[in-house]
Amino acid sequence: MTPSGTPPEAARSPTQAGPATTPSPRLRLSSGAASYPVSQASDRPWRPAADVVFCAEEVGVSYGAKRAVRNITLDIHRNEATAFIGPSGCGKTTVLRCLNRMNDSIPGFGLYGSLRYHGHDLYAPGVNRVEVRRRIGMVFQKPNPFPKSIFDNVAWAPRNLGMKADLDERVERALRAAALWDEVKDRLKASALGLSGGQQQRLCIARAIAIEPDVLLLDEPASALDPIATASIEELVHDLKTRYTIVIVTHNMQQAMRVADRTAFFSLDRDQIGTLIEYDRTERIFSQPADQRTRDYITGRFG
Ligand SMILES: Nc1ncnc2c1ncn2[C@@H]1O[C@H](COP(=O)(O)OP(=O)(O)OP(=O)(O)O)[C@@H](O)[C@H]1O
Numbered sequence: 001m002t003p004s005g006t007p008p009e010a011a012r013s014p015t016q017a018g019p020a021t022t023p024s025p026r027l028r029l030s031s032g033a034a035s036y037p038v039s040q041a042s043d044r045p046w047r048p049a050a051d052v053v054f055c056a057e058e059v060g061v062s063y064g065a066k067r068a069v070r071n072i073t074l075d076i077h078r079n080e081a082t083a084f085i086g087p088s089g090c091g092k093t094t095v096l097r098c099l100n101r102m103n104d105s106i107p108g109f110g111l112y113g114s115l116r117y118h119g120h121d122l123y124a125p126g127v128n129r130v131e132v133r134r135r136i137g138m139v140f141q142k143p144n145p146f147p148k149s150i151f152d153n154v155a156w157a158p159r160n161l162g163m164k165a166d167l168d169e170r171v172e173r174a175l176r177a178a179a180l181w182d183e184v185k186d187r188l189k190a191s192a193l194g195l196s197g198g199q200q201q202r203l204c205i206a207r208a209i210a211i212e213p214d215v216l217l218l219d220e221p222a223s224a225l226d227p228i229a230t231a232s233i234e235e236l237v238h239d240l241k242t243r244y245t246i247v248i249v250t251h252n253m254q255q256a257m258r259v260a261d262r263t264a265f266f267s268l269d270r271d272q273i274g275t276l277i278e279y280d281r282t283e284r285i286f287s288q289p290a291d292q293r294t295r296d297y298i299t300g301r302f303g
């Protein structure tokens with residue numbers, strides 16, 4: 001049994017009832033009137049560390065019959081940037097998307113093990129996915145602004161969530177935090193599609209932070225950008241982590257070294273299934289990795 005009581009081979013589809021955990025008093029993710037049922041099944045009680053935002057224990061993912069990742073055990077810490085690195089296909093995006101239940105809509109998706117957010121089982125029955133996405137925002141590899149004005153892009157989520165008071169101030173705050181305000185303040189009504197790629201990506205970050213989430217998930221946010229735009233995204237990550245917890249997937253190891261406090265190295269195991277090889281403080285991963293596979297990867301000797 002996994003710590004949460006799930007048999008290792010029993011995937012928990014998003015609609016399936018999973019084991020529940022004791023809720024933290026500060027958060028309430030449940031959509032129903034009742035809060036979470038209390039777990040009877042856990043053989044290892046949850047002891048939240050004050051700075052742990054996500055706690056993954058023996059997490060695995062399958063897409064239908066295909067097992068994509070397994071044995072992912074790691075904590076994500078508050079107000080830190082955590083980088084996921086590793087070769088293509090090792091499951092970085094898959095694990096990242098598990099953190100805000102973005103995989104739920106993929107047919108055949110199943111999650112194994114235990115994934116907790118501030119002590120809550122993210123996959124427990126009754127978890128409100130809208131509330132999960134409100135707290136855990138995501139920015140994708142390819143900038144994807146809506147075909148709307150710059151203002152309406154940033155105002156979109158607050159409007160949808162009924163945060164209509166002081167909308168102008170909220171939009172300005174988000175654009176300033178995303179280091180885009182000065183470049184767009186005179187053309188807020190212009191189409192977002194007229195922005196450069198780097199500006200569009202910062203707009204997507206502004207859109208994500210307009211509702212003041214707790215966590216920002218970034219999947220290779222600078223991979224399509226030139227070095228100047230990349231540097232501005234990196235600076236932004238550096239600034240934003242004072243307010244948010246950030247998880248960033250990157251293929252750029254210099255970028256991981258520059259922005260991340262901790263780094264998780266994923267790779268494929270002997271069955272070609274993605275797994276976590278090593279997770280540590282970034283400077284340690286890059287200077288004294290414990291595992292030969294990490295050493296080979298960061299020195300370019302992989303494959
Ligand atoms: N929607 C899906 N349906 C089926 N299999 C998928 C799906 N998404 C990902 N996979 C598989 O899961 C595994 C991990 O993919 P994932 O995209 O998470 O890797 P990654 O580390 O992000 O790769 P990259 O660096 O190329 O972005 C791969 O074998 C991939 O083919």
Ligand SMILES: [Mg+2]
Nearest residue numbers: 092093094249
């Ligand atoms: Mg990916």
